[in-house]
Amino acid sequence: MNVDLYERIWMWGVGVMLSLFFAATAYSAVAREIHPPSHVETIDPAQSMSDPRFAKQGLWTDRDGNLHLTVMAMMYTFLPQRVTVPAGVPITFHLTSRDVVHGYQVIGSNAQAMVVPGYVSQFTTIIPEPGEYLIACNEYCGIGHHQMSTTMIAVPAAEFTAPEAMDNPFTSHAGGH
Amino acid sequence: MSDALRNVEPANPQERKLIFANFAVAIGAFAIAAAMAVMQALSRADVEVPGRSARMYYMSVTAHGVLMALVFTTFFIMALGYAVAQRETGRLGGMKLAWLSYWIAVVGVAMTAWSILTFKASVLYTFYPPLQAHPAFYIGLTLVVVGSWGWVYRMIQEWRIARRVRGDRPVSLAMHATAANAMLWALCTPGVAIEMLFHLIPWSLGIKETVDPILARSLFWFFGHPLVYFWILPAYTLWYTVLPRLAGGRLFSEPLGRMVFAIFLIISTPVGFHHQFQDPGIPASWKLLHTFLTMAISFPSLVTAFTICASLEVAGRMRGGKGLFGWIRTLPWGDPTVSAILFAMLLFLVGGFGGAVNAAYALNSVVHNTAWVFAHFHLTVGSAAALTFMGAMYWLVPLISGRKLALRRIAQIQPLLWFIGMSLFSFTTHLAGLKGLPRRVMSTSYSGALPAQLWEVHTLLSAIGGVVLFVSAVAFVFVMIATFTNKQTEPVGTIEYAEPLHVPEGGFRVMIWDRLGFWFVIGVVLVIIAYAIPLYDLISLERFGSPGFRPY
Secondary structure (H helix, E strand, O other): OOOOHHHHHHHHHHHHHHHHHHHHHHHHHHHOOOOOOOOOOEOOHHHOOOOOOOOOOEEEEOOOOOEEEEEEEEOOEEEOOEEEEEOOOOEEEEEEEOOOOEEEEEEOEOOEEEEOOOEOEEEEEOOOOOEEEEEEEOOOOOOOHHHOEEEEEEEOHHHOOOOOEOOOOOOOOOOOO | OOHHHOOOOOOOHHHHHHHHHHHHHHHHHHHHHHHHHHHHHHHHOOOOOOOOOHHHHHHHHHHHHHHHHHHHHHHHHHHHHHHHHHHHHOOOOOHHHHHHHHHHHHHHHHHHHHHHHOOOOOOOOOOOOOEOOOHHHHHHHHHHHHHHHHHHHHHHHHHHHHHHHHOOOOOOHHHHHHHHHHHHHHHHHHHHHHHHHHHHHHHHOOOOOOEOHHHHHHHHHHHHHHHHHHHHHHHHHHHHHOHHHHOOOOEOOHHHHHHHHHHHHHHOOOOHHHHOOOOOOOOHHHHHHHHHHHHHHHHHHHHHHHHHHHHHHHHHHHOOOOOOOHHHHOOOOOOHHHHHHHHHHHHHHHHHHHHHHHHOOOOHHHHOOEHHHHHHHHHHHHHHHHHHHHHHHHHHHHHHHOEOOOOHHHHHHHHHHHHHHHHHHHHHHHHHHHOOOEOOOOOOOHHHOHHHHHOHHHHHHHHHHHHHHHHHHHHHHHHHHHHHOOOOEOOOOOOOOOOEOOOOOOOOOOOHHHOHHHHHHHHHHHHHHHHHHHHHHHHHOOOOOEOOEOOO
């Protein structure tokens, strides 16, 4: 196949650019362990409100001192409806839905995941700065979708008192992060 | 190009009727969907339009998505495919099957439209369970896909006939591209067919109590990403084969065009997990593999960018354009087909960058399900595809019908209006998305919460863009109606494709890229590699399905 010189240069350029993309993605995924929320754990949505993992929602500390936030999504709110967290401290979020698919998004941070009935979503991230954050549903879930929002208050880590420690009821790192 | 391609018969009345019947459904769906859209843009800016309610809003978003993304596109693509196939040999075979498929798809559209417009299916065009619609919604959409399968069969047959007729000379690039697109559709639609037939239809009828939302989403996106290439490849086909001719130039590198369409056939499907980055239940390693395959798809698009720009430069210089950029000015911007495609390409340039962000494994968390997403795909399907299709109808309808393009002045400014409206709508909505505005919301005020104040100005500008787009859409529909009923006639013609700039010595021969059957098999292998294990692992989990919900 006869390819024009300039076009050949262009194609090599594209190849180099894509190789850089490949390398950057592989580096951030493998070396830095940055992954989208990809936890694999199931739950019966009909029993989710009484399931020991989700019976109580809110902030808790595990035996190693790590912070966790358990969230239940439903038409048209997230429980707990108001939560205070320390800024800049890693928090592991655990979420499920008891009805339809919702999207959990802490606007102004990169904390977000699809919340799917029958599954537990999980990811670890930080809330960058102290302040008041709007949490909104970002997947259509019925006529109240645009009203489905709650509030997160991030306070400076020094002013934060860690909640009581308990055993972690969730599967750890099953199939991803 | 070979002589066999030159002297073919124009479409006969039966063939014309088939092509126009498909165009008519496309234009009708477009008109209804455009009317829905302007109300949505105003509603998001919290303008109190008459009849505004949540129920109405989410119904209309469903109607807009289904009618634009699934009906307008599919029927246009089928019409264009028939026109290309007719042009190839001068005679379209299998007319009975073509009409049968058409009517199956039309019945499907009617069922789906009825269920949506009577508020029985406000589940949006992605219809993620456990939101549940009326069975007519799912059955109707399935019939549209089944109808399109008849078209797929006809396109592959026409391509094979053309190959046989040509011997060792290749079929036209347009026929090659159309066949590749038909095969791509054959490869990906089984995903949504399985979702419909084994999950959603029995579940909505009450035969099956629950569905697994993650399995359903995975099957949907198995189909959903190649769907975007199903829209884009016909636009590329027109950019490669028709645009250079209308612009008065030559196609820069024909053989690379053949390569491009073959690569899309191979690699459009095994990438669906990049729509599910934020989903639970799918391990990160498989999402990463799909990310790498997704990056590879940008290769054929970037080759296309070079080839089309080079072809346009050839055209501009043949028309007397001088200097580094002078050739852009000398392109025939007054031809509504040419200007529609040029504006479509400009918007697509931005859409391509945005798409790379969506598909980025780590960046996706910043934009997923924000307004950024629909801002993005209004540049791809809503501009690169839709505006190209509108431009193509300005050229193809008069050519095949023998009726002159009516309201030519309006047709000339319509693409510019679309460009202005879409720039306002899309660029501001991208920014709102970066500031966190969630997707698919009827109102963006959030009781005056702080981030909502930040995106107020964006939603307002985007609403103004929506109004301009609506004016452009109305202009297009009027031009089409006036053309179809135009008393002024011109001789019926046949499609003329752009000549390649260089014909290799000895002419074109059938190359490896022409062997689409072989590439289809490679595509199947890649799909198995990308999907077999994660889907098997998923169904091996102890899963709990969901009953249906109808909160609308």
